[in-house]
Amino acid sequence: MRAMQIIEWGKPLEARDYPDPVPQGEEVVLRVEAAGVCHSDVHIWDGHFDLGDGRKISLESRGVDLPFTMGHEIAGEVVALGPQASGVALGDKVVAYPWIGCGECDVCKRGEELLCMNPRTLGTRKAGGYATHVVVPHAKYLLPHDGVPQDLAATYTCSGITALSALKKTAEHVGPDDYLMIIGAGGVGGSAIHIAQAVVKGKVIVADIDPQKRAQARQMGAVLTIDNSEPDAVKQVMKATNGGAAASIDFVGAPKTMEFGVNSLRKGGKLVMVGLYGGSQPISTVLFPFKMMTIEGSYVGTLEDLRELLALGKEGKVPPIPLEHRAPDQASAALSDLKSGGKVRGRVVLRHQH
Ligand SMILES: [Zn+2]
Ligand SMILES: [Zn+2]
Numbered sequence: 001m002r003a004m005q006i007i008e009w010g011k012p013l014e015a016r017d018y019p020d021p022v023p024q025g026e027e028v029v030l031r032v033e034a035a036g037v038c039h040s041d042v043h044i045w046d047g048h049f050d051l052g053d054g055r056k057i058s059l060e061s062r063g064v065d066l067p068f069t070m071g072h073e074i075a076g077e078v079v080a081l082g083p084q085a086s087g088v089a090l091g092d093k094v095v096a097y098p099w100i101g102c103g104e105c106d107v108c109k110r111g112e113e114l115l116c117m118n119p120r121t122l123g124t125r126k127a128g129g130y131a132t133h134v135v136v137p138h139a140k141y142l143l144p145h146d147g148v149p150q151d152l153a154a155t156y157t158c159s160g161i162t163a164l165s166a167l168k169k170t171a172e173h174v175g176p177d178d179y180l181m182i183i184g185a186g187g188v189g190g191s192a193i194h195i196a197q198a199v200v201k202g203k204v205i206v207a208d209i210d211p212q213k214r215a216q217a218r219q220m221g222a223v224l225t226i227d228n229s230e231p232d233a234v235k236q237v238m239k240a241t242n243g244g245a246a247a248s249i250d251f252v253g254a255p256k257t258m259e260f261g262v263n264s265l266r267k268g269g270k271l272v273m274v275g276l277y278g279g280s281q282p283i284s285t286v287l288f289p290f291k292m293m294t295i296e297g298s299y300v301g302t303l304e305d306l307r308e309l310l311a312l313g314k315e316g317k318v319p320p321i322p323l324e325h326r327a328p329d330q331a332s333a334a335l336s337d338l339k340s341g342g343k344v345r346g347r348v349v350l351r352h353q354h
Contacts, residue, residue, distance in 0.1 A: 003131035004331045005067040009047030009059075012332040013130065016067060021135045023082035028136045030096060034154040035129035036073025037326075037334045037348040039187060040276055044070055044124060045335055052255070052280025064125060071129030071350075072098035072122050075145065075154035079133070087139035094142040095153045095310075096134065097303045098122035103138065111302055130331050132352060143306060147314035151323050151349040155191075159321075159347060160309050161301025163192035166272045167199050168305075169298055170247035173270045174202035178246035181237065182206045183228065183261055184275060185213040187347050189251035191321050193220045195309070198317040202246060207233070207260065220319070228260050237264040249274055249298075255281040262287065262295070270294040322346030 001020045004013040023029045043049050044064075048056040059068075074096040078088050088094065101108040101116025108116050120137060122128045127135070136142060145153035167180075174180045180200050182189050185208040196204050206217035207228040214225035226236050238244055244266030250257050253275025261271045262283060273295065287293055301309075312318045322345055326334055334348040 001131060001133040003069040003127065004328055005069050005130075006045060007067050009066070010045060013045075013335075014067075015329060021080075021133055023080050023085065023135060025082045026084045026086075026138045027082040028078055028085050028088060028139050028142060029080035030074065030076040030094065030134050030136060030142075031079045031352075031354060032071075032074055032076040032129045032131055032134055033352050033354070034075040034151045035071040035328070035350045035352075036151075036155045036158065037071075037331065037338065037350060038073055038158050039338055040158075041070050041072075041123075042335055042339045043276060049276060050278030052278060062125070069127040069129075069131050070123050071131065071134075072124055073154045073158045073349075074098065074122065074129035074134055075150045076129075076134070078142070085139055088142050092142070092144065093146075093150065095145050095157050095306070096122060096129075096136050097141040097143065097306050098124070098128070098157055099300050099302075100126075100137060100141055111304055114299060114302065130328065130350065132354070141303065143310060145310055148310060149320070151325070151351070152313070152320050153310065154349060155321065155323070155347045156309050156313065157306060158300060159188045159191050160195070161305040162188050162274060162298070163195050164199065164309050165301035165305050166249045166251075166274045166298040167192055167196055169272050169296055170249065170270060171200055173247040173268075174200050175246070176201045178202040179241040180204050181245040181248040181261075181264065182217075182222075182251065183248060183257050184208060184251035185210075185217045186251065187321070187344075188274065189249075190216070190220070190346065192249060192251065193217055193222060194319045194321065195312070197221060198312050205237070205240065205245070207237075228257065233260060234263045241266070243267075244269060246270075247272070251275045253277040255279040262293070265291065265293055268292045270296065273297050274299075324348050325351050328352055
């Protein structure tokens with residue numbers, strides 16, 4: 001097998017050859033056919049996330065050793081089964097749910113493997129899909145995607161369920177006449193505009209500083225777009241929504257977008273924080289009681305979310321996001337383009353020719 005690996009944090013990935021993996025126990029080996037390049041890969045590649053005020057969280061401190069193979073949006077074909085593996089067959093075309101926990105603790109048993117203290121996530125802790133092959137610990141993390149094109153299905157495993165899971169957290173706050181604001185209409189925010197039509201009752205408004213993304217958002221069904229870099233952006237939201245958004249989702253996660261999200265909520269509103277841009281933002285303590293405001297964090301999604309999204313996709317309820325194909329050896333270039341921002345419309349998917 002061949003993998004495009006991080007050899008040194010932040011430096012171009014290098015191709016390395018290894019013997020093909022032999023699955024043990026319940027493991028399943030996929031031949032990777034499509035691997036999405038996610039914006040969070042840029043942070044993993046750098047080796048750290050920014051906590052603000054000069055503080056960082058390093059991947060090394062989380063037990064990620066180099067060389068490492070990223071890639072957590074994986075679709076491919078089952079090519080080898082461990083002696084105890086069951087539930088899939090050789091030749092099955094599947095997507096891999098990457099947010100895998102230990103499988104044995106209480107949260108894992110509740111189906112919230114995301115909260116597991118001993119994660120085995122593909123492409124962020126264990127070797128991922130920037131490779132010809134990937135080892136998945138159990139067949140239960142593999143789902144068929146018939147009715148959804150393979151590349152699109154791959155992007156569902158991170159960007160898609162990240163959008164769906166955040167939207168579901170706002171559903172109770174947003175009635176048919178209420179406004180849901182999506183802050184940041186990039187890859188995941190863009191997916192959210194599409195998926196919102198299937199899972200949220202209210203009207204969608206989109207805030208983005210990029211005029212092109214705002215124009216796209218209007219085409220995708222946003223009833224209103226706001227340039228949140230304008231000094232009176234909060235006032236514009238208040239006026240257009242008659243007192244503020246019932247809920248907002250911040251897909252950027254910068255101090256300024258969070259501040260904008262908080263200030264443009266109506267009383268009783270909810271802000272869901274998703275983006276990993278990084279930094280820190282002081283919030284007045286009295287705003288919580290005065291506005292009866294909720295702020296909730298949302299990270300990727302559950303295996304059940306992935307199942308739901310694949311079903312919505314199959315039923316044609318979620319319009320496809322724009323995808324751009326590149327060869328696997330172009331992974332570093334794709335990461336650089338994502339890092340510098342703006343050069344990528346939609347999602348980049350690395351396609352393997354086997
Ligand atoms: Zn991702
Ligand atoms: Zn666990």
